[in-house]
Amino acid sequence: MYTQVVDEENSEEMKWVQTKIDLDQHIIIPEVDENEVESAEKFVENYIYKLSKTSLDRSKSLWEIHILNIKTCDAESVAIFRIHHSLGDGTSLISLLLACTR
Numbered sequence: 001m002y003t004q005v006v007d008e009e010n011s012e013e014m015k016w017v018q019t020k021i022d023l024d025q026h027i028i029i030p031e032v033d034e035n036e037v038e039s040a041e042k043f044v045e046n047y048i049y050k051l052s053k054t055s056l057d058r059s060k061s062l063w064e065i066h067i068l069n070i071k072t073c074d075a076e077s078v079a080i081f082r083i084h085h086s087l088g089d090g091t092s093l094i095s096l097l098l099a100c101t102r
Contacts (some may be wrong), residue, residue, distance in 0.1 A: 014058075014086075025060055029067045040072040048080060056084055063087060 030047075037043045047068060056062045062084030069077045083093055 021061060027065050032068055032070045034070055040070045043070060044068060044078050051082060
């Protein structure tokens with residue numbers, strides 16, 4: 001797999017390098033105590049809001065999967081895919097996600 005990382009010689013530029021993927025760095029499963037959560041839907045909304053205020057770590061591949069083990073009115077748990085736009089446009093990424101989850 002190739003990853004876009006910061007060029008060490010010129011920190012303003014990015015370059016593609018071949019990398020090995022450590023899934024422990026990309027799949028994040030935070031501890032959620034459902035007894036302390038007032039509203040699961042509000043918790044998920046706040047979690048996503050906080051994610052949107054931070055940038056992806058450019059020292060590793062520019063994607064993350066966050067798995068929230070919290071029961072909402074629609075699901076037993078929630079998966080949040082956080083993917084940098086340099087990996088594909090919205091249409092191609094949604095097509096890939098749908099193909100992988102069939």
